[in-house]
Amino acid sequence: MEPKAPRITDVARLAGVSTATVSRALSKPETVAESTRNTVLAAAEKTGYRVNLSARNLRRQRTGAIVVLVPNIGNPFFSEILAGIETALSESDINMLVVDTRQAHMKPQLVLEYLHATRADGIIALDGSLPDAILSVASSGAGAPPIIFACEWTPKGEFSSVRANNTHGGELAVAHLAGLGHRTIGMITGPDDNVLTHARSKGAAQGLAERGLTLDPAHVFAGDFSLDAGALAAQAWLELSQRPSALFCQSDQMAFGFISELARHGISVPGDVSIVGFDDIAIAQRFIPALTTVRQPRKKLGLSAARLLIEHIGTHSSPAIETTILEVELIVRDSTRAFAG
Amino acid sequence: MEPKAPRITDVARLAGVSTATVSRALSKPETVAESTRNTVLAAAEKTGYRVNLSARNLRRQRTGAIVVLVPNIGNPFFSEILAGIETALSESDINMLVVDTRQAHMKPQLVLEYLHATRADGIIALDGSLPDAILSVASSGAGAPPIIFACEWTPKGEFSSVRANNTHGGELAVAHLAGLGHRTIGMITGPDDNVLTHARSKGAAQGLAERGLTLDPAHVFAGDFSLDAGALAAQAWLELSQRPSALFCQSDQMAFGFISELARHGISVPGDVSIVGFDDIAIAQRFIPALTTVRQPRKKLGLSAARLLIEHIGTHSSPAIETTILEVELIVRDSTRAFAG
DNA sequence: AAGCTTTATGTAATCGATTGCAGTGCAGCA
């Protein structure tokens, strides 16, 4: 009644060869004679054989899976990166285990346990501010799984990473605004301790300095990349006696929150204030106004990170730390306008 | 130099017991004497032992992972469902393998390969329109992994599913519009062959009929839930000689696309036309105007589906087909307004 | 034609944990 899954011995028997030959015919085809290979393949086809991954992984001493640590799986910004990773993985035979680290920050122990227990072949971290305990897993000697940071990275730079040129992005943003004639340019940042925040802020500061402008600390609002942070910044902006005529938001989400909150108070973008975002998530082109923003190649970030990781896993060596930086691009839409005095 | 991962025999030796006892102390604590258990636990702690999942899974004949089939991982609508699934799974010791089926529609073979029993103990499908070849995996007898549909479902109803009350949602949407005095109400639908489209359309039709209104076929635009589909519908709407004064969009994304395209032609929402969306994704409350929409309990959808699946896996029987329907809720915001004649 | 490669295949150990079955020791009971 219950048709047991066929095993390699079943295929071997049917093909009249040993299990070793079946195994080789399937995973190293070039090492068996063509005629044998065909016989085996036919037998495998006929029995409907699928290799048992637990058995293979046990023997091969791998798990066939990598873990992706995502700060917030519900955030559309990350999901496109995941899509990139997925694409790269589908070229190999590695699976993707997705873990949301929102819990991790409260309970590092839990994620740590997970990483240990699952013994992944590798880790991609989209979250640069992982607790030290978790990072130490990856740096603990030769048996440890390789880890790659995508998008974010660690300040100390002990790990390979693939990231966008955030500094340049910050510069592009303010350069665009300055080019439109704006002289007082404000900014909403990400979290204080975040590497992206630093890089984008640094780029912005450079860009302003090169154009003889300065950033008034009163015009800098601390955010956290979220919609709500943008809305809060808007409230702070409204209370300013001297308002900047343009604002660089370090994420699209904050830009939306900001514009939205302003709209509720009758203030228009770009009429009253020009806004540049960062990321270029899908909705940016359909927001009202369509958002001028710095595009990050998100899919490519994921793709590159995964490819790099696969390579590390393959060589099984502990390769040099590589930092890949992908270029960003300014997408000009309708949320910015020339300064009207 | 290279500190090999400790195995169960290492723990056994240190604790002065057999591997059988160690195994039992760890997974069935109540079956070993308390003193022994403590010794074993201490030894496990000391060696830093972690069970090797490949070995365990091989022996237990399971994989410890489920596969989630997502139509488009980049779509924010799905990611919240994933978050729900993740939450449910973190209570058990099952992992989540995420697969994007965009490729699947081109290459069912590829996804099929994924689903085989050796890889997953169960499947959650967020995509109701999977190719038959894939569905047949799940219905192929006793050894097959159980499958649960979340959000979408199959028309023939051969599988358990957890879904929102889409019909009621459609009714709520048009009831709200009708209640505001709108008499000509249009609609943007999802794909023709999609179960959600049918359910929402049916609910809308019922709601209209109960209020003595009818749906003019000329006011129905065929979409596919995407931003672009909404924009295309807007172009069609613009060419209408007799335009409906209100529109029910079967997804928030289409609503955004529609409103955005209209805005580019100087038509205002809700001034000129009222819009109701469906889903209540995060950006809805910050769109301009904030979107009136039907909220689906997305996180709960994922949570429930995962719990149901875990139960199916646990009992290992092939239980009756269960359909869980979660209620939806109308969220009134700023994109709808009383009909002004 | 002997000796040396090369190629193809088989044999059997191995990966690490789980678990059915058997054995041991001790308490309870007649």
Place this chain on the structure above:
DNA sequence: TGCTGCACTGCAATCGATTACATAAAGCTT
């Protein structure tokens, strides 16, 4: 005292595939 039952623990088979090593056959070389 002898027997039964229970609570623990150990032995060893087992899950299914991979692969080091051995072997055999065929091809080459001189």
